[in-house]
Structure formats: C-alpha cells, structure tokens
Amino acid sequence: MSETLALHAPALVILLPLLTAPLCFLFSRAANGVWATALLVSLLSFLCAAFLLEKTFDGRVLSYHFGGFPPPLGIEYRIDMMSALMLLIVAGASLLGLLFARRSVARELPAARQSAFYVCYLLCASGLLGVAATNDAFNMFVFLEISSLAAYALIALGGDRDRRALSAAYNYLIMGTIGATFFVIGVFFLYAATGTLNMTDLADRLHALPVGSRSLYAAEAFIIVGLALKIALFPLHVWLPNAYAFAPSAATVFLSAAAAKVAIYALVRFLFSVFGLDFAIGGETLNAVILPTAMIGMIIGSFSAIFARHAKRIFAYSSIAQLGYMMLGIGLESREGLEASFVYLFNHALAKSAIFMALGCIAYQQASMKLSDLHGIARDMPWTMAAFTIAALSLIGAPLTGGFIGKWLLMDAALAQGFWLIALVIAAVSLMAVLYVWRVIEAAYLKAPTGRRRGAPRAEAPRREAPFSMLLPLWIAALLSVYFGVDTRLPVGAAEIIADSLEAAGQ
Amino acid sequence: MTPRHLVLRAVAVLLAPAILLFALYVQFHADYSPGGGFQAGVVFAASLILHALIFGAGAARNLIAMEHLRRAMAAGVLLYGLTGAAGMTLGGVFLDYAPLAQSAQAGRHVGVFLVELGVGITVAATIVAIFRAFSEHRQDIGQEDW
Numbered sequence: 034m035s036e037t038l039a040l041h042a043p044a045l046v047i048l049l050p051l052l053t054a055p056l057c058f059l060f061s062r063a064a065n066g067v068w069a070t071a072l073l074v075s076l077l078s079f080l081c082a083a084f085l086l087e088k089t090f091d092g093r094v095l096s097y098h099f100g101g102f103p104p105p106l107g108i109e110y111r112i113d114m115m116s117a118l119m120l121l122i123v124a125g126a127s128l129l130g131l132l133f134a135r136r137s138v139a140r141e142l143p144a145a146r147q148s149a150f151y152v153c154y155l156l157c158a159s160g161l162l163g164v165a166a167t168n169d170a171f172n173m174f175v176f177l178e179i180s181s182l183a184a185y186a187l188i189a190l191g192g193d194r195d196r197r198a199l200s201a202a203y204n205y206l207i208m209g210t211i212g213a214t215f216f217v218i219g220v221f222f223l224y225a226a227t228g229t230l231n232m233t234d235l236a237d238r239l240h241a242l243p244v245g246s247r248s249l250y251a252a253e254a255f256i257i258v259g260l261a262l263k264i265a266l267f268p269l270h271v272w273l274p275n276a277y278a279f280a281p282s283a284a285t286v287f288l289s290a291a292a293a294k295v296a297i298y299a300l301v302r303f304l305f306s307v308f309g310l311d312f313a314i315g316g317e318t319l320n321a322v323i324l325p326t327a328m329i330g331m332i333i334g335s336f337s338a339i340f341a342r343h344a345k346r347i348f349a350y351s352s353i354a355q356l357g358y359m360m361l362g363i364g365l366e367s368r369e370g371l372e373a374s375f376v377y378l379f380n381h382a383l384a385k386s387a388i389f390m391a392l393g394c395i396a397y398q399q400a401s402m403k404l405s406d407l408h409g410i411a412r413d414m415p416w417t418m419a420a421f422t423i424a425a426l427s428l429i430g431a432p433l434t435g436g437f438i439g440k441w442l443l444m445d446a447a448l449a450q451g452f453w454l455i456a457l458v459i460a461a462v463s464l465m466a467v468l469y470v471w472r473v474i475e476a477a478y479l480k481a482p483t484g485r486r487r488g489a490p491r492a493e494a495p496r497r498e499a500p501f502s503m504l505l506p507l508w509i510a511a512l513l514s515v516y517f518g519v520d521t522r523l524p525v526g527a528a529e530i531i532a533d534s535l536e537a538a539g540q
Numbered sequence: 541m542t543p544r545h546l547v548l549r550a551v552a553v554l555l556a557p558a559i560l561l562f563a564l565y566v567q568f569h570a571d572y573s574p575g576g577g578f579q580a581g582v583v584f585a586a587s588l589i590l591h592a593l594i595f596g597a598g599a600a601r602n603l604i605a606m607e608h609l610r611r612a613m614a615a616g617v618l619l620y621g622l623t624g625a626a627g628m629t630l631g632g633v634f635l636d637y638a639p640l641a642q643s644a645q646a647g648r649h650v651g652v653f654l655v656e657l658g659v660g661i662t663v664a665a666t667i668v669a670i671f672r673a674f675s676e677h678r679q680d681i682g683q684e685d686w
Contacts, residue, residue: 044634052621055614100627100635 038081039088043097043110043166046081046120049074050127051159054152064147068135071151075128075158082120082162089117092530096168104168105234111168114530118375119165119298122382126290127158129386132506134283136499137393141281143193150190154287157183161295170220170230170307173299174213177263181209184292187284188276194400201275208272212262219255222248223307236307236538244312253314256303263296266360267330270353274337277349278402282393285345289352290386294378297359301371304363305535316366323364328458331357335465339472344395344402347469348388351428354462355381361455362443368532369446375528376442380427380435380517387424387510391417394499394507404472409482413496416504418477420511425470427514430463434518438525545594552594559587567660571649577656581663588668597676609669616662623654 038045053074057067088095089112097110112120131154138150160180167173185206191198224230226248227238239249258269265273273293277285310316334354341347359381362374394417395410396402411418427434430441440459447455498504517524567580592600623637627647630639637651638644 041628041633044628048621048625048634052618052625055617055621058614059611059618098633101633101638 038084039095041097042081042085042088043095043112044099046078046085046124047110047159047162047166049078049081049159050155050162054155054159057148057155058152061148064139064144064151065135067148067151068131068138071155072128072131074155075124075131078158078162079121079124079128082117082124085112086114086117086121086527088112089114090527090530092534105229105231108172109168109231109233110166111233112166113534114527115298115301115375115534116165118379118527118531119295120162122294122379123158123161123165123291126287126382126386127154129390129506129510130154130283130287130290132509133286133390133393133503136503137283137397138281140397141194142190146190146193150187150281150284153183153186153190154284156180157187157287158291161291164295164299168232170223170232170235171217172230174217174220177216177296177299178213180292180295181213181263184284184288185209187288188280190284191280194281195279197275198279201272201279205272205276208262208269212259212269215255215259215262217259219252219259222252222255226252232302232307236309239308240312249308249312250314253303253308257300257314260296260300260303264293264300264356264360265353266356267326267333267353270330270334270356273353274341274346274349277352277389278343278346282389282396286386286389286393289349289389290382293352293356294359294382297356297363297374297378301363301374301535305371306538309538310366320364320366323360324452324455327357327360327364328455330354330360331458331462332465335462335469338469339465341469342404344404344407344473345389345392347404347473348385348392351466351469352385354466355385355428357462358439358443358459361459362446365446365450365452365455367446367450368536369442369449371535372525372528372532373439373442373446375531376521376524377436377439379524379528380439380514383510383514383517384424384427384434384436387507387514388421388428390503390507390510391421391424394503397499397503398496404476407473407476408480409477410496411477412482414498417499417507420504420507421477422474423511424514425474427518429466429470432518433515435514435524437518438521442525548594552590556587556591559583559590563587563660563664567656568653570656571652577659578663580656581660581665582667584660584664585667585671588664589671592671592675597672600672604668606669606672609665609672612665613662613669616658616660616665619658619661620655621658623651623658627651 053070057070061067061070085095092114095112098104099108138147142150157180160176160183163176164173164180167176185202188205189199189202223235226242226246227235229235229238242249262269277289280288304319310319331354334350334357338347338350338354341350359374359378362370362377392402394414395407398414399406427436430436440463444456444459447459563580563584566575566583567577570576588603591603624635627636627639628634632639637648640647640650
C-alpha cells in the first residue's frame with residue numbers, strides 16, 4: 034500500500050482536486066455538499082503532500098512519468114524537497130481556507146454562485162499544486178494558467194458584494210495574461226534553442242550551448258518578467274491590492290497564502306535550476322535588478338499600507354512589501370539568502386492567511402471594512418482580534434514567532450555579504466509594519482465603537498463573535514505561526530536542504 | 541409570408557448536417573489522418589454557431605440549453621481525467637492506456653479514443669457557450685452603477 038502510494042502520490046496530490054472540480058460541477062447543486070467534498074479532497078491532497086515531504090526530507094527525489102513515457106520525452110513530475118515544501122504550503126493553505134470558507138461564503142456570495150466558488154477554488158488549488166510538482170516547462174505554463182484563470186473567477190465572484198471586484202478581476206486578468214504570455218514566449222525560446230521542455234534536460238542542454246546566445250538572454254528576460262507579473266513584484270504589482278481587497282474573504286485567504294509563493298517558486302526554479310547564475314543573464318545583472326526593485330517594493334508597499342484606509346487593502350499592500358523580503362533573499366544569490374527566503378515564505382503564508390481569516394471574520398459580521406468602521410471591534414470580537422494580533426506579530430517579526438526567524442535569517446544573509454544597506458531596509462520596513470499593524474490594533478482595541486456603521490445592512494444588530502467554524506482555522510494558523518517560531522525544525526530544515534540543492538544545481 | 545433570408549436558411553439547412561458529420565470524421569478518424577478532439581470540437585461548434593446566426597438565439601436555445609452545455613463542458617474534462625485514472629487503477633500510471641484492454645496496442649486505441657472524445661465534447665461545448673455568453677449578454681450593471 035505504502036509502495037503504491039509512494040508511486041502515485043506525486044500525481045494524486047494534483048489529480049484529486051483537479052478531477053473533483055468537474056465532478057462537483059456536474060453532480061452537485063447544494064453548496065454544502067460541494068464544500069464537504071472539496072474539504073475532503075483537500076485533506077487527502079494535504080496528506081499526500083505531507084507524505085511527499087516526509088519522503089523527500091532525506092534529499093530523495095521522486096519522479097512520476099505520465100503515460101509511462103520516460104523523460105525527457107514524456108511529461109515528468111519531479112518532487113524534490115523544494116517541490117514538496119511548496120505542495121505542503123499550497124495544500125495546507127487550501128485546507129485552511131476551505132475550513133474557513135463555509136460560513137464566510139454562505140454569507141458573502143448568493144446561493145446560486147456558492148458551488149461555483151468551490152469548483153473554482155479546487156481548480157485554482159490544483160493549478161498551483163501542478164506548478165509546484167511538474168518538471169516540464171510547458172506543463173508549468175498550463176498549470177499556471179489553470180490556477181490564474183480560476184483565480185480571476187474567484188476574485189470576480191466578490192462582485193455580488195462589491196462591484197469593484199469585477200474591475201479588479203479584469204485588471205488581474207489583463208496583467209496575468211500578459212505575464213503568462215511572456216512566460217510562454219520564454220519557454221518557446223528555450224524550446225527552439227534546445228528542443229526539449231523537461232527542465233532537468235533543459236538545464237543540461239542549455240549549458241552545452243555557446244555562452245552569449247541572444248535567444249537565451251531573451252528567454253530568461255521573458256520568463257523573469259512574466260513570472261514577476263504573476264508574483265506582483267514591484268513595479269508590476271498594481272493589480273494585487275484591489276484583487277485581494279475585493280475578492281471573497283475565503284479566496285483572499287487562499288490566494289494570499291499560496292498564489293504569489295508558487296510564482297516565486299517557479300522563478301527560483303528557472304533562475305537557479307534551469308539557467309543557473311553563471312549563464313545567460315547571469316548572477317551579477319540579476320543581483321543589480323532584483324535587489325533594488327525588491328527594496329523599493331518593500332518601502333512603497335509599506336508606505337501604501339500605512340496610508341490605506343481599507344483594512345483588507347492595508348494587508349494587500351503589506352503583501353507587496355513581504356514579497357519584497359522573499360525576493361531579497363533570492364537576489365542575494367547565496368545559500369543563506371535562499372534559505373531565508375524559503376523560511377520567510379513558509380511563515381508568511383501562515384501569518385498572512387491568519388490575518389486575512391481574521392479580516393474575513395470581521396467581514397462576516399459587518400459589510401464595511403473601512404478602518405473607521407472597525408473602531409472598538411475587539412470588544413465585540415475578542416477571539417478574532419486576539420488571533421489577528423498574534424498573526425500580526427509574526428508579520429512584524431516579533432521574537433518567538435515565525436516571522437522573526439525569517440527576518441533574522443534574511444538579515445544574517447545580507448550582513449554576511451556586507452550588504453548593510455539591505456539589513457537597514459529590512460529593519461526599517463519591519464518598523465513600518467509595526468505602524469500599519471498598529472493602526473488596525475488601535476482602531477480595534479483603543480477607539481470607542483461608533484454608533485451606526487455606514488453602509489452596514491445589519492447595523493441594528495449588535496456585532497458578535499464570528500462562528501466557531503471560522504475561528505478554528507484562524508486560530509490554527511495563528512498558533513502555527515507561533516509554533517514554527519519556536520520549533521523551527523520543519524521550515525528551517527526544509528529550507529536548508531532546498532538551499533543546498535539549489536546551490537549544487539547552480540554550479 | 542415567406543421567411544427572410546431564404547437563401548441563407550436553405551444553405552444553412554444543407555450545410556449544418558454536413559459540418560456535423562465532418563466534425564465526427566475529424567474526431568474519430570484522427571488516428572490515421574490530421575485532426576483530433578480540439579479540431580473536431582471547433583468544427584462541431586461551428587455548425588451550432590451557424591445555426592444560431594441564421595435562425596436566431598431563440599432557436600439556438602431550443603436546440604441545446606445552456607445548462608446542458610455547462611454539463612457537457614465538465615463531462616468532457618471528466619471523461620479525459622477518468623480515462624487517465626483508469627489506467628492508474630488498472631496497474632499503470634496516470635494517462636497510461638496500455639492496461640485498458642487485452643493488448644497494450646488495443647488499450648492505447650481505447651484510451652486515445654476516449655480522451656480525444658472528452659476533448660471534443662469540452663471544446664465544442666465551451667466554444668458554443670462562449671458564443672452564447674456574448675450573443676445573449678444582458679447588461680446587468682446599469683450605467684449609473686459604475
């Protein structure tokens with residue numbers, strides 16, 4: 034049994050949600066039934082991902098040949114530590130998001146669209162899982178598009194509550210499609226130059242080509258820009274704040290935890306495993322491009338967060354800043370930097386999903402997410418705001434939280450290379466995080482509740498604590514973000530192995 | 541009263557079945573000649589779109605309801621996926637069709653046939669649905685709501 038599972042797990046982890054989505058669409062009309070099926074499938078997918086992580090923790094690599102055709106001819110799924118960690122993050126975020134989703138979706142979406150939400154959610158999850166698992170460049174593009182198309186639909190589903198979700202989804206659609214097109218143009222350049230799409234094979238054949246080949250420069254540039262659009266890397270981030278702010282709460286939870294991270298994974302895969310730093314564009318140029326843009330993105334994202342008035346938008350802007358941290362570690366191009374990036378990525382997924390779940394709990398009770406309408410909300414929703422505070426501490430990087438570990442390692446990596454300016458920016462941006470988090474905390478804990486809340490249809494009803502089914506995943510995520518700040522074996526252990534293997538591949 | 545566009549109607553009545561038949565040929569003869577599920581689906585959809593263009597949206601709705609189109613879209617994907625999964629449960633890997641029949645060659649015939657059929661169904665249904673979505677579009681956001 035264990036043998037069969039080990040054989041098929043790399044495919045099952047994606048196929049389960051991918052095939053359940055049309056099945057749900059075809060056979061089920063009741064939203065609760067679809068939700069339960071989606072939850073079950075997400076759980077199974079998560080167990081597969083955990084199983085794969087355990088299998089690869091000793092540095093082993095699992096390979097799955099689709100249709101029985103061996104690579105490089107056939108499509109291969111290749112699960113190494115980095116893929117397994119991403120699978121775990123995506124499947125975990127999908128599971129938490131679904132746990133949270135039932136009551137939230139029931140309130141935010143009209144009954145006719147609730148099933149569609151879960152179907153899109155499953156498709157989005159399977160797309161992101163596929164990107165993490167596949168070792169085929171074109172297959173990666175296909176999965177990137179599956180996840181993106183489903184994400185556009187998920188965001189647009191917020192349109193029944195707030196019409197601005199439609200224009201946000203449309204913006205994302207345009208930007209995301211440009212990004213995907215750039216990515217696939219890059220892949221075609223690679224295919225034209227080498228005649229293969231298997232990424233391991235690509236890396237081998239690329240390095241047999243003469244250095245300085247123009248088409249390879251073009252390929253790498255297209256792939257970097259395309260993926261940067263998907264990551265929402267400054268200055269290509271403009272689609273993100275509105276998309277996150279107006280999407281249904283449960284969709285924001287999942288997308289903020291998983292979507293950009295998977296694009297970062299894809300970028301790391303191409304930069305380090307396929308191209309390598311001594312080839313095509315090369316490490317020095319990348320260094321000069323990624324580090325400044327990451328730092329500017331961190332600062333601008335944090336400034337925008339400090340001045341935003343919409344609670345969800347504050348943390349959407351914060352995501353842009355946080356993505357900058359992860360890109361910093363990649364831009365440092367050192368073993369320590371990569372390790373820090375992956376630790377950061379892991380912890381940020383937990384903290385951000387907890388924060389958006391807390392905001393989703395608030396959105397469950399009142400329509401307006403304006404900061405001025407959150408005054409005194411901690412009195413009515415103490416559990417929600419307590420979990421929010423814990424997650425926000427991790428976001429800031431307070432000691433004993435996961436965020437601290439990530440920032441510590443990142444600063445360490447920057448100082449090890451003598452980049453004191455970067456270390457300074459890391460510290461400054463953390464202080465800016467204190468500012469924007471404090472604005473929410475202050476409104477929730479210290480301000481007196483205002484009488485009537487504008488735009489709230491249930492203004493007469495007193496605000497109450499969110500239902501248990503929503504608090505449970507919120508607290509799981511919040512407590513885990515503390516747990517992984519104390520017991521760092523999983524994120525740091527995994528990140529070390531990833532950094533080692535990337536460094537080995539880069540040479 | 542003679543119906544309008546008599547020539548167009550007469551030609552469409554003659555052409556539509558021929559196009560459908562050609563779509564099935566492209567679908568099922570693709571093992572030996574150019575074609576396949578995607579192309580066949582597009583050709584199939586073309587005949588339904590031709591019908592809708594000539595006879596109007598009402599006749600198109602009578603011909604096949606949106607609800608059935610939606611089901612067909614999902615059913616095609618599912619047929620593809622389940623064919624792949626069948627190979628998995630019968631001892632192969634995903635999308636390995638060899639275990640589907642007595643001999644590996646026959647199994648691959650069956651597998652590719654089913655998979656391409658799934659592609660054809662989904663593509664045909666999706667293209668008609670996209671056409672319908674635009675042709676029957678109602679403006680559900682008033683000008684002042686923007």
